[in-house]
Amino acid sequence: MNATANGHSDHRPSGWRRWLTTTNHKDIGTLYLWFSFVMFMLGGIMALLIRAELFQPGLQFLEPERFNQIVTLHGLIMVFGAIMPAFVGFANWMIPLQIGASDMAFGRLNNWSFWLLIPASLLLITSLFVPGGAAGVGWTLYPPLSVQMGIGMDLTIFAVHILGISSILGSINIITTVLNLRAPGMTMMKIPMFTWTWLITAFLVIAVMPVFAGAVTMILTDRHFGTSFFSAAGGGDPILYQHVFWFFGHPEVYIVILPGFGIISQVVPAFSRKPLFGYTSMVYATGSIAILGFFVWGHHMFTSGMPVTAQLFYMYATMLIAVPTGVKVFNWIATMWRGQLTFETPMLFALGFIFLFVMGGFSGLVLAMTAVDVQMHSTYYVVAHFHYTMVAGALFSAFAAVYFWLPKWTGHMYDEKLAKLHFWLTMIFFNVTFFVQHFLGLAGMPRRIPDYALQFADFNMISSIGAFGLGLSQLLFLYIVIVCIKGGAPAAAKPWDGAEGLEWEVPSPAPHHTWEVQPVVK
Amino acid sequence: MTNRESYYYVPSPSYWPLIGALALLLLASGAVLWINAYTLGPALVAAGFAVLIFMLAGWFRVVIKESEGGLYNKRVDSSFRWAMSWFIFSEVMFFAAFFGALFYARVFSVPDLASVDSQLLWPNFSAIWPNAGPGYKGNFSAMAAMGIPAINTLLLLSSGATLTWAHWGLLQNKRSQLILGLILTIGLGLIFISLQAHEYSHAYAEMNLKLTTGIYGTTFYMLTGFHGLHVTIGVTMLSVILLRVLRGHFKPDHHFAFEAVAWYWHFVDVVWLLLFIVVYWI
Numbered sequence: 054m055n056a057t058a059n060g061h062s063d064h065r066p067s068g069w070r071r072w073l074t075t076t077n078h079k080d081i082g083t084l085y086l087w088f089s090f091v092m093f094m095l096g097g098i099m100a101l102l103i104r105a106e107l108f109q110p111g112l113q114f115l116e117p118e119r120f121n122q123i124v125t126l127h128g129l130i131m132v133f134g135a136i137m138p139a140f141v142g143f144a145n146w147m148i149p150l151q152i153g154a155s156d157m158a159f160g161r162l163n164n165w166s167f168w169l170l171i172p173a174s175l176l177l178i179t180s181l182f183v184p185g186g187a188a189g190v191g192w193t194l195y196p197p198l199s200v201q202m203g204i205g206m207d208l209t210i211f212a213v214h215i216l217g218i219s220s221i222l223g224s225i226n227i228i229t230t231v232l233n234l235r236a237p238g239m240t241m242m243k244i245p246m247f248t249w250t251w252l253i254t255a256f257l258v259i260a261v262m263p264v265f266a267g268a269v270t271m272i273l274t275d276r277h278f279g280t281s282f283f284s285a286a287g288g289g290d291p292i293l294y295q296h297v298f299w300f301f302g303h304p305e306v307y308i309v310i311l312p313g314f315g316i317i318s319q320v321v322p323a324f325s326r327k328p329l330f331g332y333t334s335m336v337y338a339t340g341s342i343a344i345l346g347f348f349v350w351g352h353h354m355f356t357s358g359m360p361v362t363a364q365l366f367y368m369y370a371t372m373l374i375a376v377p378t379g380v381k382v383f384n385w386i387a388t389m390w391r392g393q394l395t396f397e398t399p400m401l402f403a404l405g406f407i408f409l410f411v412m413g414g415f416s417g418l419v420l421a422m423t424a425v426d427v428q429m430h431s432t433y434y435v436v437a438h439f440h441y442t443m444v445a446g447a448l449f450s451a452f453a454a455v456y457f458w459l460p461k462w463t464g465h466m467y468d469e470k471l472a473k474l475h476f477w478l479t480m481i482f483f484n485v486t487f488f489v490q491h492f493l494g495l496a497g498m499p500r501r502i503p504d505y506a507l508q509f510a511d512f513n514m515i516s517s518i519g520a521f522g523l524g525l526s527q528l529l530f531l532y533i534v535i536v537c538i539k540g541g542a543p544a545a546a547k548p549w550d551g552a553e554g555l556e557w558e559v560p561s562p563a564p565h566h567t568w569e570v571q572p573v574v575k
Numbered sequence: 576m577t578n579r580e581s582y583y584y585v586p587s588p589s590y591w592p593l594i595g596a597l598a599l600l601l602l603a604s605g606a607v608l609w610i611n612a613y614t615l616g617p618a619l620v621a622a623g624f625a626v627l628i629f630m631l632a633g634w635f636r637v638v639i640k641e642s643e644g645g646l647y648n649k650r651v652d653s654s655f656r657w658a659m660s661w662f663i664f665s666e667v668m669f670f671a672a673f674f675g676a677l678f679y680a681r682v683f684s685v686p687d688l689a690s691v692d693s694q695l696l697w698p699n700f701s702a703i704w705p706n707a708g709p710g711y712k713g714n715f716s717a718m719a720a721m722g723i724p725a726i727n728t729l730l731l732l733s734s735g736a737t738l739t740w741a742h743w744g745l746l747q748n749k750r751s752q753l754i755l756g757l758i759l760t761i762g763l764g765l766i767f768i769s770l771q772a773h774e775y776s777h778a779y780a781e782m783n784l785k786l787t788t789g790i791y792g793t794t795f796y797m798l799t800g801f802h803g804l805h806v807t808i809g810v811t812m813l814s815v816i817l818l819r820v821l822r823g824h825f826k827p828d829h830h831f832a833f834e835a836v837a838w839y840w841h842f843v844d845v846v847w848l849l850l851f852i853v854v855y856w857i
């Protein structure tokens with residue numbers, strides 16, 4: 054049987070052309086991961102600009118307008134450029150390996166999903182340099198401000214459209230792959246958790262990204278074509294935007310965390326040398342989180358003027374989500390219970406994730422209480438809260454995934470000592486940066502403002518020092534990854550003795566084509 | 576082929592995705608320049624559109640060749656089915672955002688603007704629908720449901736029937752029924768589009784109903800406009816299917832492209848029914 058008879062072309066162009074035209078899920082996964090890292094660095098530099106400005110009270114480095122633009126781009130780039138592409142990268146690499154498929158369902162479409170990220174990020178970055186600068190409205194793009202912004206806002210709108218197309222096509226590909234290309238015997242309730250969480254995430258992406266596209270389209274027509282969606286004089290309402298946006302925005306936070314849950318659900322059993330506790334409940338918990346996530350968007354709008362009945366509904370619905378999330382956390386802990394634990398770097402990041410994400414979850418519960426939220430809305434407490442879920446949640450799980458699967462991708466073991474150092478530096482500096490922000494928020498420091506009252510000075514200085522430490526520590530991560538790609542101790546097909554799943558049955562590094570003959574799962 | 580179960584077609588490396596990304600870059604940057612009155616805008620949009628058409632034609636050419644060349648087995652076929660269903664679901668959600676805006680305007684924002692809270696700002700404003708908002712000075716008439724919209728409803732419903740009739744023809748290998756059904760469907764779609772265009776020009780010229788006519792004009796034109804765009808895309812896709820049929824493509828047991836376009840057409844049909852009820856009628 055030659056390669057063509059199996060439908061696989063091995064006549065791939067060599068050199069850089071390979072990367073432009075590839076239809077291979079591993080190549081595309083690699084592209085996604087590197088793109089994500091570049092965006093992570095770019096968004097990180099923006100974060101450091103923000104923290105440099107906030108190091109001391111008063112205005113030092115950035116004009117207030119510029120500060121707002123940097124805050125906006127930092128958010129958009131981190132969510133749509135760094136976190137989401139990172140998880141799509143893992144999905145591309147691992148889902149076909151995990152379900153025993155030879156590739157993703159649509160190879161060319163897969164490549165398109167990736168390459169669409171480039172125009173989108175070009176538009177976003179260009180917006181910094183056009184007259185009036187980038188959109189300085191916050192990543193939520195609220196009108197009326199977003200209707201009044203300059204040309205940078207239009208670039209942002211079209212960037213969002215292209216990002217939307219990219220992630221919708223990517224998600225259609227993932228859903229189709231999981232539903233249609235599983236190996237014989239791989240029933241739905243045998244799918245590894247990472248794949249399960251991505252299946253549900255992909256559903257969320259397809260359900261809400263079009264709604265976001267609709268929201269920014271409304272801004273666009275209000276800006277240029279005289280429509281009145283968000284204009285009270287025309288019978289519209291700026292609050293309408295908040296509803297449409299957060300109908301997308303809340304499920305979006307699950308889009309950036311559910312794949313992380315999946316990663317943790319695979320790393321914890323591997324280093325506890327026990328099967329995942331409560332697999333079925335894990336699947337149902339993920340599903341419930343996704344479904345409930347469609348009914349809680351109002352908790353972002355408690356201060357926008359809303360009937361008390363609606364506030365109560367959103368408050369209780371939001372708190373309800375703590376139940377399935379709690380199921381997950383207890384399952385992870387029960388998995389570790391009486392396990393033979395070892396603490397390699399993926400496990401360290403997984404434990405860091407569980408500890409810090411639970412804290413982010415609790416501050417989320419605090420914010421879910423309407424009466425409390427009215428005090429904390431738009432303060433640094435909110436900033437602290439969502440960085441505990443996005444950085445300690447999404448980013449830590451991404452690091453866990455990289456260290457967990459790096460041996461499979463490169464065929465080498467990474468430097469465990471340096472990796473542990475990377476973990477501890479990240480863990481410590483993350484908390485130095487963000488823990489103090491809870492206190493700043495409780496004391497009333499507003500977010501998205503380049504200057505602050507003198508009483509906030511000490512905690513801001515601590516936070517900025519932490520941020521620079523956190524940023525610099527990531528250069529160590531880059532170094533570890535590059536060293537691991539170049540060489541290192543050869544990795545066995547299954548470098549983690551407690552790991553389970555089909556991905557460990559192919560050699561390390563995984564060959565260009567895997568599972569051309571599908572395995573049979575018993 | 577050692578294992579029929581395992582076989583799955585994976586395409587060889589392709590430049591089309593890259594060209595597609597370039598098309599969207601040109602389109603988006605051109606559109607941004609155009610709406611901000613830069614002279615380069617229209618040219619860039621035209622170039623982007625040309626590249627997009629080139630990409631779609633080239634990419635689908637490859638797909639059609641592969642399909643007719645027998646590279647797609649049942650499993651690939653069901654992949655396409657899943658993908659098209661989810662794509663249509665994403666379209667449903669896109670329309671949902673605009674239906675939601677209409678719902679919000681009618682149930683919340685317009686009544687709120689007429690409530691006691693807003694009396695100081697907008698005295699004498701009453702919450703009747705159709706409404707162009709308290710700041711609107713002038714008169715417009717609303718689009719009546721009976722008349723062209725009702726005729727359009729009949730047209731689209733019958734086009735759904737003719738398309739199903741064409742599908743039966745395809746399933747029973749009656750090619751002339753298939754061709755006639757497709758031509759009828761495309762014809763009905765074209766009449767729909769021209770009636771819709773006539774309705775728009777009538778509204779602009781004689782009813783003073785414009786995109787800028789407050790929230791009523793906004794929701795009316797955005798909802799019917801996006802729908803009209805989808806009908807246009809649908810007619811284009813049906814025409815491609817017709818050309819393929821004339822070239823002898825599709826077999827009773829192998830015609831996913833036909834079905835995908837039919838699903839899309841029925842989806843556009845259902846959206847219209849909703850539009851007819853909530854935009855024109857009630």
Ligand SMILES: [Cu+2]
Pocket residue numbers: 302303306349350352353
């Ligand atoms: Cu939320």
